[in-house]
Amino acid sequence: MKSLALTAGTLAAAALVWHAVPSFAETTRRVPAPTADLVAPAAAKTETAVFAGGCFWGVQGVFQRVQGVSNAVSGYAGGDAKTARYDEVGSGRTGHAEAVQITYDPKQVSYGKLLQIYFSVAHDPTELNRQGPDTGTQYRSTVFAENADQARIAKDYVAQLNQAKTFGKPLATTIETAKPFFAAEDYHQDYLTLHPNQPYIAINDMPKIDDLKKLFPESYKAQPVLVNAKRG
Secondary structure (H helix, E strand, O other): OOOOOOOHHHHHHHHHHHHOOOOOOOOOOOOOOOOOOOOOOOOOOOEEEEEEEOOHHHHHHHHOOEOOEEEEEEEEEOOOHHHOOHHHHOOOOOOOEEEEEEEEOOOOOOHHHHHHHHHHHHOOOOOOOEEOOEEOHHHOEEEEEOOHHHHHHHHHHHHHHHHOOOOOOOOOOEEEEOOOEEEOOHHHOOHHHHOOOOHHHHHHHHHHHHHHHHHOOOOEOOOOOOOOHHHO
């Protein structure tokens, strides 16, 4: 475990070392859309979705470039507020996963479409407690459902993909409910956009942006919505 006395800047530097390991190539594909989806409410409002799929830098970067998404925040979900800290989550003993909270307009992009992108390009849902070079439960594939409807759609979709043997092996994705989301430290926000040439990002995450553009051209937007827009 990293020392709790480390400064944010030192932790950021440590994060680079932590992730500076070779890439394990992930196969991406546009998987079939879910057969069931949530209906957009009649009243105009935003909704939120929370997905975990490995290092949050790449997952955030993908969803920041999806049409209809107004915000995507890196953070932690699955554990307690007192352990929602990068140095503690990295131990793999907090119950947290690195996750991204997505705020979106359901009239522009549906929950089902977000799930389709999540399973297609944001991560490899067949990997258990890991993504590429990163291992541990903090890198698990999990949909943190905000309500019963989201949980139902996500569970049905996992069953649909498994039944069709879309990936050739069962999905490792779990559905967790009633788990609050906690935003990550500021230096993690917009990390992909700010550091596109950082080795871990260039090798493991920038290809996901290319895949989003290629596989979902109707959903892709070149200008990401940043958490800290002024510094982007």
